[in-house]
Amino acid sequence: MPTMNAPVPPDDVDGVTLLPAWTAPARRTRGSRRLVLGVSVVTLAVLGTLAFMGFRAPSPDSLYETVAVTRQDIESTVAATGKIQPRAYVDVGAQVSGQLKRLHVAVGDEVTAGAVVAEIDAEMQAAKVEGIEADVARLTAELAEQEAGLAFAKRNAERHLTLSQSSAVSKVAFETAERDRDILIARIDASKARIRQMQADLHAQKTALRFARITAPMAGTVVSLDAKEGQTLNANYDTPLVLQIADLDTMTVWTDVSEADVVKLREGMPLWFTTLGRPDRKWHATLRQIQPAPRRPDKKVEAKAATQSGNVVLYTALFDVPNKDGGLKAGMTAQVFFVTAAAQNALVIPVSSLNEKSEVRVLQGDGTIAVRKVETGARTRFLSEVTSGLAGGERIITGVKASGPPAKLRVES
Template identity: 30%
Template sequence: MKHLKLILVFAVVAIGVASYFLFFQKTEQISYLTINATRGNISQEVNATGEVGAIKLVTIGAQVSGQIDTLNVKLGQHVKKGDLIAQINSTTQQNNYDIEKAKLTSYQAQLEAAKIQLTTSQSQYEREQKLYTQKATSKASLEEAESTFASAKSAVAELESQIIQTQIAVNTAEVNLGYTKIVSSLDGTVVSVPVEQGQTLNAATSTPTIVQIADLSNMEILMEISEGDITKVAEGMTVTYSVLSDPDTEFTTTLKSLDPALTTLTNGSYEQGSSTDAAIYYYGRLEVPNAQGKLHIGMTTQNVIKIAHAQNVLVIPATAVHKRDNSEYVNVLNENNQQVEKIITTGLSDSINIEISSGLSEGDKVILSNMSAQDISNSVGSSSKPRMM
């Protein structure tokens, strides 16, 4: 009986173990999220915000003080080089010019009289010299004639010096008189008129601005390129840009230049040793035509700098690429639905997709992620549970 009971116990245990492995230890199923490696185009780009400005913009100011008698332009008016912009009251400048001119005329008349006196005294001195050699005059008479001649020469030299000084004063007064007429220095459009007719200007301490004139036929876009991207870009690269008022229309140009220093230094506000928390940007400059006048000073532009471009290359999502040591690899689902690791070589990346130079073939099922049945169940279960408030 004891042997029969022992056999029955072993039979029950065996049945239990078999049942456990049969019902509870099934092979865990894994679900894979995959994407096929396909061919396509990929571009590496740098995005930057820019501001529109005029390539030629001049500030025309007043170099003399006075009241604005006439203001001949208005905002938005097109002017030609040499056109009269404004007339400053010229009474003071005209009086100064007339005074210096009168002085010059007086000195010139005095010089003519002095030259006649010089000629007379020279003749007298030469005559006294001859008479003295003939012992027909005294030495005192000779010395007196010599002194008179020397004084006449000095008077002529002094008047000639005064005439030179006065001529300079006349020229200065004439220039100051000319400064009362404010004229345009280029062909362009009046973009700023910060003064009004009748306003009094004081040019003693600074140069008051009368108008600003810009050539709007060709514009400049200053792009702010971040410190992290500045080494990727270079002059001559293709740039597409659009304005906020028409974001669907893109224009294409080339990068004209890159400023050698950060924007704060270019703008004249850089302080060495300032906080490193501030973002660092560098200006990239574009020159673009504006024949239709759609671009206005101060507009914001969205710019895309084309760094590199590859066509008809093998492309997969960048998130599927893994790194280990000094190599890159992806996990691929083979024809037996088994996960296989493949070493790859990558090329261009646009942060979303990446070029595969070698290691994969078109159509390969690249694994993006995997999840077991239990993980799926837990995920669904946790998402359906009410949240504790």
């Protein structure tokens, strides 16, 4: 009798692999549930914080560039460049030709008016003077001889006149005596004229002889020597320069001002300037003169100057500066500032904060912004005086901060 239990089939029947029996999945542990719950809570917290911050308005300081209204001295100026030169100077030249025999001064020496500063070899002038003096003496002797002859001719003419009245002499003899007298009178007049001419030549030669000793026409300082001892000077075509004397106690600044700025200047206005060697020191002065026409350029450099300046029209403004301490030297470059307006302890704001209507934006204490009209005065490139419309300490907006990382916000409880 067959049994009731069926035999277990083998693992491999006719080459077919059987799947393993199904088993139920394992249940999740308690730790995994806690991890998922924690991540969810953190995520919700972050999203809530971001949402809360998104609804908070940023502070004004994080949005705008501001500056406080302060007080300080301010002045509006016109800038220009000038050259420092002595106010009084003279070029001393040779008025006669000859060899420069001796120089009595050197650069930097102080001289007085009338002092001999140089000598030219005057042997030729002295010889000319002697020759003319001899000619004058000869003409004077000839004149004396002619005057003696004239006296005889006059007496002879008078005798012939008396004799002719009694017919003692012929009429021809009488006329001959008068002719001789008149000829002598004419010769005497010619001799006197030649003597006057020779005396004029003598005076000129004596003057030239005196010019051989070159003297200082003014008191001052020798600032340059243009000739050397032994040099031959030719004064026939041009006056050769020997030296230059200048009064360095007062200097004049020759300032070039463009045609756009010269209309802002007026004689008597204050100014100050610095030099390249002493930018920390200010010299103060007053504008003396504005020349009515542009300075004529040197023809030799006219083309070059026109190319470099771009045909800019420049006017010359002059002012004087005391120089007792000798701090200013001839030829120095001066950076000049003409003061067109000035104010002391004035309220100032940046020029960039003003619009074309002279309005500024004021950041008020409650964080709001007010647009305010202001009155301005003196102005520089960067600052402007405010005469009305603002008070000291108020903050004005000068710009908007550049975009970048978000500003840190303070969350108040």
